Amino acid sequence: MHSDLPITLADVEAAAETIRGHVLRTPLVAAPRLSAVAGCEVHVKFENLQVTNAFKERGALNRLAALDDDQRARGVIALSAGNHAQAVACHARRLGIPATIVMPRTTPFTKVASTEAFGATVVLEGETVAECRSVVDxxxxAQGLTLVHPYDHPLVMAGQGTIALEMLRDVPGLDCLIVPVGGGGLISGIAVAARALRPDIEVVGVQTSQYASMAAALRGEPAECGGDTLAEGIAVKNVSESAVGVLTALGIDVMVVDEAAIERAIYAYLVRLKTLAEGAGAAGLAALMTDPERFAGRKVGLVLTGGNIDPRLLAALTVRALEREDRVVTFRVTVRDRPGELGRVATLIGHEGANILEVSHQRLLLDVPAMRATTDVTIETRDAPHADRIQRALEAEGMMVTRLDPLQRRDEAR
Incomplete structure (x- = not known):
């Protein structure tokens, strides 16, 4: 084993003892329905079942437990707009340690409220996490507070590495672990522990293409980061230099996946595993679905790092997925402008076993003859053949029918 790494297997095992009984030992569950899609044997580590619904509690608690009496009395401070904030707040309250969390002013109110509910003092400053750093310092x-960094600290890395101990004890035959990567603390701890126990195991990191900072660092190149991402939990511009050293020393590869892959993975977790995954938490499955040939026939462990996804975002992603599968379809039906025609459309659709979700009736579109009217009907169908059958049934009754592309429908709505 490399002697110059910031942590060792002994550090991770010590962290496991520290957090035992205070952090949930989450299940590692075989996922046959994901296996069928991915072409390999998939096992999922459900870190979304933690009290704060994310893995961050492990590292946060291990760091907090190491504070001396003076540091505990003065309190701690953390910079976070998400899972780390809640993890620090949760365990600081349990240990009787005052906690201050600095968040950007743009942080959604629900995250602010969740953090305050754990007893922390929240300070809203700056527009971005980077702008908040000077406030933290x-x-x-001024107050003598101890910084609890979200990823760049040996005790945090060791705490996160306890995930690997649990996974390899539950399923010793795993030959690959796929781990979402932000700043690098999680994958560093997992890689050190996993390679110490199983030198032949492959550990693969995953980042979103919008924030591929670790992948760039491993190539020795500057990272180009920015833009909106579903995986905000791993949208980190400045990675840990210690983590870069760990991954370089252990030869860990980091894959890059696009936003569409992450969106598909969130939906796959929802419908195939009946569980919630935030964008960062779904990154591992996104990698598996992006390059199935790389993992074909193998026994793969996915770390579902968290499930803190906004319900409105999840609803939007679900509708988008149903539209891609032709299970939500919008028809523009042109009919004669006379009483009863809209009812006739609805009756035909109901007769074919579809459910009407939304109706928009138009008489003033200039590309429609004066004696005609259009009806945009959004319906729920079983699949693409079912949607085709409904369209043919409407056309057989003399109606002009076109299927609207979801993007076209949204553009017209704006």
Whole structure:
């Protein structure tokens, strides 16, 4: 084993003892329905079942438990707009440690409220996490607070590495672990522990293409980061230099996946495993679905790192997925402008076993003859053949029918 790494297997095992009984030992579950899609044997580590619904509790608690009496009395400070904030707040309250969490002013209210509910003092400053860093430094110095970094600390890395201990004890035959990567603390801890126990095991990191900072760092190149991402939990511009050293020393590869793959993975977790995954948490499955040949026939462990996804976002992603599968379809039906025609459309659709979700009746479109009217009907169908059958049934009754592309429908709505 490399002697110059920031943590060792012994550190991870010590962290496991520290957090035992205070952090849930989450299940590692075989996922046959994901296996059928991916072409390999998939096992999922459900870190979304933690009290704060994310893995961050492991590293946060291991760091907090190491504070001396003076540090505990003065309190801690953390910079986070998400899971790390809640993890620090949750365990600081349990240990009786005052906690201050600095968040960007743009942080959704639900995340602010969740963090405050754990007893932390929330300070909203700056537009981005980077702009908040100077506020953290000033408060820490002025009040003597100890910084609990979300990823760049050996105790945090060791705490996150306990995931690997649990996975390999539950399913010793795993030959590959796929791990979402942000700043690098999680994958560093997992890689050190896994390689110490199983030198032949492959550990693969995953980042979103919008924030492929670790992948760039491993190539020795500057990272180009920015833009909106579903995986905000791993949208990190500045990765840990210690983590870069760990991954380089252990030869860990980091894959890059696009936003569409992450969206598909969130939906796959929802419909195939009946569980919630935030964008960052779904990154591992996104990698598996992006390059199935790489993992074909293998026994793969996915770390579902968290499930804190906004319900409105999840609803939007679900509708988009149903539209791609032709299970939600919008028809533009042109009919004669006379009483009863809309009812006739609805009756035909109901007769074919579809459910009407939305109706928009138009008489003023200039590309429609004066004695005609259009009806945009959004319906729920079983599949693409069912949608085709409904369209033919409407056309057989003399109606002009076109299927609207979802993007076209949204553009017209705007």
């Amino acid at each position: 000033d408060l820490a110095q």
